[in-house]
Amino acid sequence: MILVFRRSATRGEVTHAEERLKEIGLEPHTLFGVERTVIAAIGDERVTSAEELSTIPGVEKVLPILAPYKLASRELSPTPSVFEIGGGECEVKPHPQRAAFGGKFIPVIAGPCSVEGRSQILEVAQAVKAAGASALRAGAFKPRTSPYQFQGLAEEGLEYLAEARAATGLPVVTEVLTPTDVPLVARYADCLQIGTRNMQNFLLLRACGAVSTPVLLKRGMAATLDEYLLAAEYVLTSGNKRVLLCERGIRTFEQHVRNTFALSIVPALKEKTHLPVLADPSHGTGVRSLVPPMARAAIACGADGLLVEVHLDPEKALTDGAQTVSVQDFEKMMKECRAVAEAVGRTM
Ligand code: PEP
Numbered sequence: 001m002i003l004v005f006r007r008s009a010t011r012g013e014v015t016h017a018e019e020r021l022k023e024i025g026l027e028p029h030t031l032f033g034v035e036r037t038v039i040a041a042i043g044d045e046r047v048t049s050a051e052e053l054s055t056i057p058g059v060e061k062v063l064p065i066l067a068p069y070k071l072a073s074r075e076l077s078p079t080p081s082v083f084e085i086g087g088g089e090c091e092v093k094p095h096p097q098r099a100a101f102g103g104k105f106i107p108v109i110a111g112p113c114s115v116e117g118r119s120q121i122l123e124v125a126q127a128v129k130a131a132g133a134s135a136l137r138a139g140a141f142k143p144r145t146s147p148y149q150f151q152g153l154a155e156e157g158l159e160y161l162a163e164a165r166a167a168t169g170l171p172v173v174t175e176v177l178t179p180t181d182v183p184l185v186a187r188y189a190d191c192l193q194i195g196t197r198n199m200q201n202f203l204l205l206r207a208c209g210a211v212s213t214p215v216l217l218k219r220g221m222a223a224t225l226d227e228y229l230l231a232a233e234y235v236l237t238s239g240n241k242r243v244l245l246c247e248r249g250i251r252t253f254e255q256h257v258r259n260t261f262a263l264s265i266v267p268a269l270k271e272k273t274h275l276p277v278l279a280d281p282s283h284g285t286g287v288r289s290l291v292p293p294m295a296r297a298a299i300a301c302g303a304d305g306l307l308v309e310v311h312l313d314p315e316k317a318l319t320d321g322a323q324t325v326s327v328q329d330f331e332k333m334m335k336e337c338r339a340v341a342e343a344v345g346r347t348m
């Protein structure tokens, strides 16, 4: 349920309400809005009633949250959330530069699929920055279909990413595969990526919810919209409020692409949730030539950010080369996307 406070409610009344909810057995999640304060009371609602909660001092009205996901829903937060990644919160080679998601500006997260070596990541970081990227992304821990494929450089890769951040100021996004690795990856990263194969790894979702590093949660390749937002809800209800969503293509019968880029979920998600919604045309298509046109389409339909795989020499990429664009293609793509962004009232 949502407790909506009167405009005149005091901090003391809000604190009292939080304590009352805990006594009753509900978890309060408080949002201090510009106009009003609201508390989402999360838990088994059979312990109380809307009538009982509306007698708490300062409360103007009590509303049900009808969506199965509560903290992620627009019912709780009708206006879109805007939040930053970066800002020097990580431990290893922090940098104060930030990137804000969910606002008028559309940030692009770019980089190679994997960290392959020190000079590779340092050079590509400079190149994507020069082309206008707002954050660097590359995997140090890779979820590979075959155990015989390159698995990533692990902590050595994280070190190189931290160096690339120090050199460029770009916040770093990188994947975490297991709950036990969360503290390690959070020491180096500005944003923890949870990949498509782990979207319903509930222990990992909770572990990422327990740290303050923002999370980039990719859509499971067979997940429905409700399942996706309930996965985000695991992170939110564990205490981490900064969750970026990202459509990366789903599995269908289609064979001319690696995945079917289901872009209609972008506006659909934005109707249901206040969280920023990004799109990944690289995994979404799996085909290099299709990345720029689908990046433009993602911007046109309202994506709040892009995730794009870029490599200095895509032919030689150790992972996902077929869907990776060159630096030159990325520069061109950015220019084209800027024109589309302008046409839909945004900037890039
Ligand atoms: C990746 O971003 O390189 C990746 C493995 O993504 P996904 O989880 O979407 O397959």
Ligand code: MN
Binding pocket: 113, 283, 309, 319, 320
């Ligand atoms: Mn990849």
